Amino acid sequence: MTREGMAGTGRALSATTVDYQKRVTLNTNTDINTRTKTGDAVDVAIIGAGPAGSVAAALLRKAGCSVLVLERQHFPRFSIGESLLPQSMAYLEEAGMLQAVVEAGFQYKNGAHFIAGERVSSFDFRDKHTPGWGTTYQVERGTFDDLLIGCAAKAGAEVRFGHTVRAMQTGDAPVLDVENEAGNTYKVHARFVLDASGFGRVLPRLMNLETPSRMPTRAAIFTHVQDGIPFGAMDRNKITVAVHPERRDVWYWMIPLAGGRSSVGCVAEVAFLDVPEEAREARLRELIRQEPTFARLIGDAPFLMPVRHIGGYSANVERLHGAGYALLGNSGEFLDPVFSSGVTIAVRSAHLAVQVLLRSFDGEAVDWQREYDVPxxxxxxxxxxFVERWYTGELQEIIFYPHQTDSIRRMISAVLAGYAWDESNPYVADPERRLKTLFEVCSQT
Known part of the structure; x- marks a missing residue:
């Protein structure tokens, strides 16, 4: 049966999959799961209902797969990572989520504004080397993530909130041990498992897959403010990134949100932000006052929630796949929040993993290392x-260089807009060498 002919039905199961032969019609009005004597059976089990899990679920449902999403928390829930990149819009569109996102009333975004003392530099993501989306949104993630998983559920994915994966048996037909909030346990048999658990990193922790990250240990403190910024005082269509006046490895973000709110935070090495929980508000307020632009724009604007802290977030694994599973987004690797790459990497990974998985389900021999991990x-x-050179100061000198050429500026803008896989861009094809050379040019004048 061709893929087109499978719309609305479960995919054929491999001969090694036990007790899966009774399939059910898949549509938004029926239960997509069948039962075995030992638990639920689905084509794909997804751990985590964030953007990676939601996009993967929706794409798999479009291809006719049965999908079960297991989420430990209840939505909506707070999450950091509010400034999207334009490249992510293509994957939301393909997953059938674009209209819902556009109609949700999120803050429009078209670029990034950088500040270091008196130096300023703005990038409009519509003016970039790579074709494609040049605009996106700045979102409150609780609302945004709830919207995406709602779209996946409407597409026919079953979503179970308050269900925690406790263990996994790997192999051709992996089995998950799951516990609900009442303490009841059950098993989920799947043809494949996608770990989209984000910072929860379920499979890396359960299966000892983690390896040290190359990134230094940093932390962030942040909150939301009712900014009250007068019209025209700043460009609300851009994220603002400011460098600390004395330490170039310390930076601030200000992400305008809808309704006159902004997300505001500071990122630094852990020791710089190491204060007791009760002192975090005073520490963040002090840091805001130290940066002239943030002091002017935010000053004493009221904090709308307790100041939060996240540290040691950079993570890595040796491989992004194994027998019967693949890791998506932050569950595999997370770098740093400075260029807001997290959601883009998450949905890109979902799209790429689903492409490989569907070909596997169609009987093709696939190479997860070559076709998923490496790309x-x-x-x-x-x-x-880019992140590493931001912290050394090299990228800062490039961004604030006063004599930028239009062509190179568009190449840098494309990466900042999320187009980090377009190898027609020299700063993607060979980023380390190109950035080194560009920094040398910028530092000579």
Whole structure:
């Protein structure tokens, strides 16, 4: 049966899959799961209902797969990572989520504004080397993530909130041990498992897959404010990134949100932000006052929630796949929040993994290392080159260089807009060497 002929039905199961032969019609009005004597059976089990899990679920449902999403928390729930990149819009569109996102009333975004003392530099993501989306949104993630998983559920994915994966048996037909909030346990038999658990990193922790990250240990403190910024005082269509006046490895973000709110935070090495929980509000307020632009725009604007802290967030694994599973987004690797790459990497990984998985389900021999791990890491490594040089100050000198050429500026803008996989861009094809050379040019004048 062709893929087109499978719309609305479950995919044929492999001969090695036990007790899966009774399939059910898949549509938004029926239970997509069948039962075995030992638990639920689905084509794909997804751990985590964030953007990666939601996009993967929706794409799999479009291809006719049965999908079960297991989420430990209840939505909506707070999450950091509010500034999207334009490249992510293509994957939301393909997953059938674009209209819902556009109609949700999120803050429009078209670029990034950088500040270092008196130096300023703005990038409009519509003016970039790579064709494609040049605009996106700045979102409150609780609302955004709830919207995406709602779209996946409407597409026919079953979503179970408050269900925690406790263990997994790997192999051709992996089995998950799951516990609900009442303490009841059950098993989920799947043809394949996608771990989209984000910072929860379920499978890396359960299966000891983690390896040290190349990124130094940093932390962030942040909150939301009712900014009250007068019209025209700043460009609300851009994220603002500011460098600390005395330490170039310390930076601030200000992400305008809908309704006159903004997300505001500071990122630094852990020791710089190491204060007791009760002192975090005073510490963040002090840091805001130290940066002239943030002091002017935010000053004493009321904090709308307790100041939060996240530290040691950079993570990595040796491989992004194994027998019967693949890791999506932050569950595999997370770099740093400075260029807002997290959601883009998450949905890119979902799209790429689903492409490989569907070909596997169609009986093709696939190479997860060559077709998923290597190409996904290509973009991650591009972002890594930019992040590392941000903290050394080299990229800052490039961004604030007063004599930028239009062509190079568009290449840099494309990466900042999320197009970190377009190897027609020299700063993607060979980012480390190109950035090194560009920094040398910028530092000579």
């Amino acid at each position: 996904l890491r290509k973009g991650i490594d591009t972002f890594r080159a």
